[in-house]
Amino acid sequence: MWISEIEVKNFRNYQNENVNFNDGINIFLGDNAQGKTNLLESLYYLANATSFKKIRDRDIISFGKDRMHLKGLIRKDRYFKKVLIDIEDGEKKICVNGVKYERNKDLKALFSLVLFTPEDLLIIKEGPNLRRDLIDEIIISIDFAYKNSKKEYEKLIYQRNKLLKKQNSPYFNQQLDAFDKGLVKYGFKIYKRRAKFIKIIDQFANDYHSKLSAGKEDLRLIYNPDINADSLEDYYQKFVSARNDDLRYMTTQRGIHKDEIDITINDRLIKNFGSQGQQRSAILNIKLAQVKLIMEVTGEKSVILFDDVFSELDEKRSHFLLENLAGYQTIITATNTKSLDMVDKSNIRKIANGKILDVWMRKEKYDRN
Numbered sequence: 571m572w573i574s575e576i577e578v579k580n581f582r583n584y585q586n587e588n589v590n591f592n593d594g595i596n597i598f599l600g601d602n603a604q605g606k607t608n609l610l611e612s613l614y615y616l617a618n619a620t621s622f623k624k625i626r627d628r629d630i631i632s633f634g635k636d637r638m639h640l641k642g643l644i645r646k647d648r649y650f651k652k653v654l655i656d657i658e659d660g661e662k663k664i665c666v667n668g669v670k671y672e673r674n675k676d677l678k679a680l681f682s683l684v685l686f687t688p689e690d691l692l693i694i695k696e697g698p699n700l701r702r703d704l705i706d707e708i709i710i711s712i713d714f715a716y717k718n719s720k721k722e723y724e725k726l727i728y729q730r731n732k733l734l735k736k737q738n739s740p741y742f743n744q745q746l747d748a749f750d751k752g753l754v755k756y757g758f759k760i761y762k763r764r765a766k767f768i769k770i771i772d773q774f775a776n777d778y779h780s781k782l783s784a785g786k787e788d789l790r791l792i793y794n795p796d797i798n799a800d801s802l803e804d805y806y807q808k809f810v811s812a813r814n815d816d817l818r819y820m821t822t823q824r825g826i827h828k829d830e831i832d833i834t835i836n837d838r839l840i841k842n843f844g845s846q847g848q849q850r851s852a853i854l855n856i857k858l859a860q861v862k863l864i865m866e867v868t869g870e871k872s873v874i875l876f877d878d879v880f881s882e883l884d885e886k887r888s889h890f891l892l893e894n895l896a897g898y899q900t901i902i903t904a905t906n907t908k909s910l911d912m913v914d915k916s917n918i919r920k921i922a923n924g925k926i927l928d929v930w931m932r933k934e935k936y937d938r939n
Contacts, residue, residue, distance in 0.1 A: 571646040571681040572899035573873055576616060579639040580632040582608040583924035593645075595892065595913055596901045600921035606903035607687070609921065610875045613901065616642045616653055617683045617873070619664055619674040627657050644681060651680060675714070682711055682870060684861050686854060687877045694833055694841045694849045701831040708860045709767050712867040716763055723756040727822055734820045750810055753825060758805045760826045761795055767863070768793040768831065774859035775852075779835075782851060782890045787835050789852055796828035846882045854879070858894055874900040885909050 572593045578584040583605045600606050611630070614622050621630055631638045637658040644651045654665040664671040671677055693700045710717045730749040733742065772791040779789035799805035812824040833840050833852060840852055854876075861872050874895060879902055880888050888909030903921075904910070910918065920927040 571644050571651075571870065571873070573613060573616070573901075574643040574645045574650070576612060576643075577639070577641040578609075578612050579637075580635040581612050581615075581630055581638050581640065582632060584608060584612065585632060585924060587924070587926055589926050591899065591901065592917060593899050594897075595895060595917050596899070597910060597913055597918040598901070598903045598921050598926070599906065599918060600903070601905065604921050605924045606921050607877050608924070609926075610685070610687075610877050610901065610903060612640060613642075613873075613875060614683060614685060616640050616655065617678065617681060619655060619662065619677050622685055622687070627662060628660065631657060653677070653680070679714075682864050682868075682872045683875055684711075684857055684864070684872045685875045685877075686857050686879055688881065690853050690857075691846075691849055693853060694844070698830045701833070702827075702829055704856070705764055705768060705771070705831055708771060708863065709763055711860065711864055711872075713763065716760070719756045719759050719763075723753065723760060723826065726752045726756065727825065727827060731821050734816055734822070737817065737820075746813075750806070753822070754802065754806045754809050757797070757809070757826045758799065758802050761797065761799070761805070761829075764826070764829065765793055765795070770863060771856065771859045774862050775855045778855040778858050778894065779851065782855070782887060787848070788837070789855060790832075790834045790837075791856070792832040792834065794830040794832060796824055796826065796830075847884060847887065850882050851887055854891060858891075861898065871898050874898050876900065876902045878903055878905070880904050880909050883909070 573591050575588065575590045578587045578589070580586075589609070598606055598609060611621055611623065615630070620627075627638075637656065640653075640655040642653045644653060652667055654663075656663045664674070664677055666677070666680065690704075693704050706716070706720060710720075726749055730746070730753065733739070733745055733749065736742070739745075768791055775791060776789050779787055797805055797808045799808055809824050815823045833856075835844055835848060835852065838844075840849055844852065857874075861874060864870065864872050879891065883891070885908075889912060892909075892912055907918070
């Protein structure tokens with residue numbers, strides 16, 4: 571599926587805009603704070619009924635307005651779906667072809683999006699929780715049941731940690747045993763799925779990166795689970811072996827919430843030794859791996875949203891990225907035309923102050939070295 575058009579009203583700095591897209595490369599140029607990221611956010615919201623910025627719905631409504639409206643046309647071959655999302659007086663209404671959807675996840679089943687924003691570089695630079703979140707997001711894009719396992723695990727670990735701070739409570743040991751069994755059940759499932767899919771993502775991302783670097787750079791995703799186990803019983807025994815520490819520190823010391831995923835180039839941690847361009851290329855190749863994984867598992871092509879993607883990429887890396895996006899609808903924002911010589915000029919538009927300009931602007935303003 572691909573997004574044919576979107577109507578945006580009172581969404582951030584967009585007051586009333588209709589934007590059409592082709593099913594290939596779509597480029598939107600503009601200076602900072604003009605609405606480039608907001609456009610991608612509106613498309614993401616159309617597919618998920620939530621923002622990728624983890625904010626409240628009311629925060630996306632234009633200042634001084636009390637209603638937000640999105641209407642999109644999603645196409646697949648000769649078929650189409652009309653998606654309508656309204657937020658008014660704190661209430662959200664989702665309709666697809668006139669049928670009301672009660673849950674956000676029902677909307678997510680329509681089509682998949684793969685998103686890159688500059689903040690994704692923090693996945694490499696910062697703590698392991700962001701790398702776990704990245705892998706979990708990729709798995710959820712092809713296995714929605716995995717999200718339920720994660721949700722149950724997070725609920726149980728919250729309750730278990732709360733209990734560990736009340737060790738004098740009645741039936742403490744019995745309750746702790748019950749939480750342990752639940753955490754092991756879901757933790758083992760998550761561990762096995764992570765182990766399986768990290769291997770696949772690692773291979774796909776490595777293939778892309780090897781081609782990009784002419785075989786000079788070996789990109790790897792290495793799964794270092796906190797508990798490595800061959801069976802559910804083995805996992806359980808290793809989990810409960812930390813109970814004394816759990817009681818001492820009053821928090822759960824072992825489990826999938828302690829897993830680490832190392833990202834390396836030529837056996838060196840990229841967060842410590844990689845350049846900005848290498849770090850950005852690594853994340854982008856992992857995103858390309860996600861696109862390929864979704865295609866192989868579901869048979870569906872993802873819609874790709876890339877925000878400020880060419881920053882810190884040299885011309886070779888930029889051209890490689892564009893070549894590997896062929897065949898997918900890709901919506902890209904950028905500040906200039908650097909590395910866009912292979913893109914048809916009719917597919918490049920400008921964003922200025924929440925307005926989409928279809929006319930190709932004066933070329934010299936956006937040409938930069």
